[in-house]
Amino acid sequence: MHPAFSRAQSLTKLVIGAAIEVHRDKGPGLIESICEWCLACELRSLGIQTTQQAKVEIQYKSQSRQKPLRFDLLVDNCLLIEIKAVDSILPIHKAQLLSYMKLLDVPLGLLINFNVLRLADGISRMILKEADR
Numbered sequence: 141m142h143p144a145f146s147r148a149q150s151l152t153k154l155v156i157g158a159a160i161e162v163h164r165d166k167g168p169g170l171i172e173s174i175c176e177w178c179l180a181c182e183l184r185s186l187g188i189q190t191t192q193q194a195k196v197e198i199q200y201k202s203q204s205r206q207k208p209l210r211f212d213l214l215v216d217n218c219l220l221i222e223i224k225a226v227d228s229i230l231p232i233h234k235a236q237l238l239s240y241m242k243l244l245d246v247p248l249g250l251l252i253n254f255n256v257l258r259l260a261d262g263i264s265r266m267i268l269k270e271a272d273r
Contacts, residue, residue, distance in 0.1 A: 141271070141272060141273055142247035142268065142270075142271035142272075144217070144218035144246070144247050145218075145247040145248065145271050145272055147216065147218045147219075148215075148216075148218040148219040148246070148247050148248035149248065151188070151215055151216055151218070151219045152219065152248065152250065152265065154183075154186060154188060155179075155183065155188075155215055155219060155221060155250060156250070156263060158179060158182040158183050158186060158188075159179055159182075159250075159252050159254075159259060159263070160259050160260075161182055162175065162178040162179050162182050162254075163254055163259040164259075165178070166178060166254075168225075168254060168255050168256055168257060169225075169255060170225060170254065171225055172212075172223050172224060172225045172254070175223050175225060175252075175254040176192070176212050176213065176223045179213065179221070179223065179252075180192065180213055183213070183215065188215060188216060189215070189216050189217075190213050190214065190215055190216075191213070191214040191217070192211075192212065192213060192214075193208060193209065193210050193211065194208070194209060194211075194214070195207065195208050195209070196208075196209045196243050196244060198243065209240065209243060209244070211240045211244070214244065214246065217246075218246060218247065218248070219246065219248050219249070219250065220237065220240055220241050220244060220246045220248070220249040220250075221249070221250050221252060222236065222237040222240070222249065222250070222251045222252070223252050223254065224251065224252070224253045224254070224255070224262075225253065225254045225255040226253060226255055227255065228253075229251060229253055229262075229264060233251060234251060234264060234266060237249045237251050237266050238266055238268070241266065241268045242268065245268075246268065247267065247268045247271035247272070248265070248266070248267055248268070248271065249265070249266040249267075249268075250263060250264070250265055250266070251263070251264040251265075251266065
């Protein structure tokens with residue numbers, strides 16, 4: 141099991157609750173950057189550490205380098221949140237979240253689409269392969 145899986149699992153409910161609060165307050169139809177900022181504010185108000193974008197070491201074969209990664213929110217260094225405001229979630233959105241999770245070595249991720257009438261219908265949970273074993 142990934143060492144951060146249990147912590148990420150426990151944060152999931154808090155993050156979903158915070159996202160529902162943002163959606164309840166702001167409603168659907170806003171651009172992603174506003175939803176991201178509001179969710180970061182809500183999480184910080186709950187005392188939850190969040191990071192937006194960071195430099196990551198990318199390894200390719202025998203080479204490596206530091207590059208900035210434009211992820212939306214990393215919660216307590218163990219749960220990655222990718223925010224969308226789209227008509228529907230596409231497979232590439234899930235693939236993007238999984239790629240970011242691999243690069244950051246984060247066991248759990250949430251893909252949250254704020255462009256829905258009921259936020260629960262816009263949430264997908266992703267687990268890094270083998271992280272829960």
